[in-house]
Amino acid sequence: MRELTFFMPTRVVFGQDVVKKAGDGLALGRKALIVTGQTSARKSGALDDVLSVLTGDYVLFDRVENNPTGENCLEGAELAKKENCDYIIAIGGGSPLDAAKVMAVLAVNDKKPLELYGGWENQPLPIVAIPTTAGTGSEVTPYAVLTLHEEETKKGLGGPDLFPRVAYLDPKYTASLPRQVTIDTAVDALSHLVEGYLSNRATPASDFVALQGIAVWGATIPALRAGQFTMEDRENLLLASMLGGITIAQTGTTFVHALGYPLTYFHDYPHGRANGVFMASYLEYTNEHAPERVETVLELLDVPSLEAFRELMNELFADFVGKLHVGEERIRAYAEKAAQTRNVTYSRGTPTVDQLTKILKDNIL
Numbered sequence: 001m002r003e004l005t006f007f008m009p010t011r012v013v014f015g016q017d018v019v020k021k022a023g024d025g026l027a028l029g030r031k032a033l034i035v036t037g038q039t040s041a042r043k044s045g046a047l048d049d050v051l052s053v054l055t056g057d058y059v060l061f062d063r064v065e066n067n068p069t070g071e072n073c074l075e076g077a078e079l080a081k082k083e084n085c086d087y088i089i090a091i092g093g094g095s096p097l098d099a100a101k102v103m104a105v106l107a108v109n110d111k112k113p114l115e116l117y118g119g120w121e122n123q124p125l126p127i128v129a130i131p132t133t134a135g136t137g138s139e140v141t142p143y144a145v146l147t148l149h150e151e152e153t154k155k156g157l158g159g160p161d162l163f164p165r166v167a168y169l170d171p172k173y174t175a176s177l178p179r180q181v182t183i184d185t186a187v188d189a190l191s192h193l194v195e196g197y198l199s200n201r202a203t204p205a206s207d208f209v210a211l212q213g214i215a216v217w218g219a220t221i222p223a224l225r226a227g228q229f230t231m232e233d234r235e236n237l238l239l240a241s242m243l244g245g246i247t248i249a250q251t252g253t254t255f256v257h258a259l260g261y262p263l264t265y266f267h268d269y270p271h272g273r274a275n276g277v278f279m280a281s282y283l284e285y286t287n288e289h290a291p292e293r294v295e296t297v298l299e300l301l302d303v304p305s306l307e308a309f310r311e312l313m314n315e316l317f318a319d320f321v322g323k324l325h326v327g328e329e330r331i332r333a334y335a336e337k338a339a340q341t342r343n344v345t346y347s348r349g350t351p352t353v354d355q356l357t358k359i360l361k362d363n364i365l
């Protein structure tokens with residue numbers, strides 16, 4: 001008999017002006033720690049919307065770094081403690097959303113950030129999540145990814161109480177994103193959907209979400225190619241991103257994410273672009289283990305073949321293909337590090353260090 005669990009406790013509110021419409025329902029407590037990066041919360045208009053309806057007190061922490069470290073999160077958590085904040089409003093892309101989750105834990109648990117990988121006791125502060133990019137899906141996942149200088153990589157941590165309490169998704173917040181940021185983040189969303197669908201942890205319930213998301217994402221391919229986006233495209237990308245988040249909340253990610261982390265850590269590749277480097281190889285590799293699933297992905301995207309999928313990725317990242325310069329020794333080290341991650345074991349036909357090395361070489365050298 002089939003066995004599965006499906007857990008997604010975040011209340012999702014999606015549509016135009018949802019933050020404003022939430023009104024005083026936006027507040028989850030007496031005093032909010034508002035967590036943002038340096039620009040997108042303001043530029044997108046999301047912070048203004050929040051402040052226009054927020055009742056009660058708040059304090060702003062707008063110093064989340066790109067690819068945040070534990071220390072950066074600790075800084076926000078200290079502020080939450082000092083100001084007696086009892087909930088968090090996180091506004092931004094993956095970095096502020098993930099950092100807010102770590103702050104939510106650190107604010108009520110006397111632990112160092114690295115210790116969180118071993119778990120925590122006290123229930124984190126509740127979080128309102130408002131994404132301003134369409135890619136991370138963090139608003140509906142129980143994960144946060146931190147940059148660990150100690151281990152020279154990025155590493156995810158998670159727990160069922162890290163799902164935000166509520167997520168407000170308004171496509172208008174993504175309208176001002178530049179073309180390449182839109183593409184980078186969109187490919188992160190696609191990677192969540194495809195990795196989840198092709199993962200060996202996929203279930204009929206996660207498939208249901210992933211397949212819908214892949215189809216919605218596929219409808220945006222002409223816009224991604226052209227680099228011009230209508231509000232309907234923005235809506236589709238945000239929806240696909242959310243569905244991708246719900247998918248990986250069930251399945252986790254696979255070797256695409258594991259191989260992408262060193263490109264972000266050592267080469268400053270934005271997360272989605274780093275995944276994009278390996279997406280075509282992921283489909284080709286998985287085609288050896290679950291060809292019917294790969295065929296379904298291509299059909300839903302309306303991409304005729306694996307070669308055409310590789311061409312699509314090359315086209316979206318045309319300015320970057322072949323620009324990474326990594327020596328063979330480094331590549332082996334990246335493969336060895338990736339092989340130690342759990343993500344790799346979630347890939348069908350769990351690749352060995354040699355196979356990962358080959359995938360890295362095929363796409364980087």
Ligand SMILES: [Fe+2]
Pocket residue numbers: 136188192257271
């Ligand atoms: Fe991701």
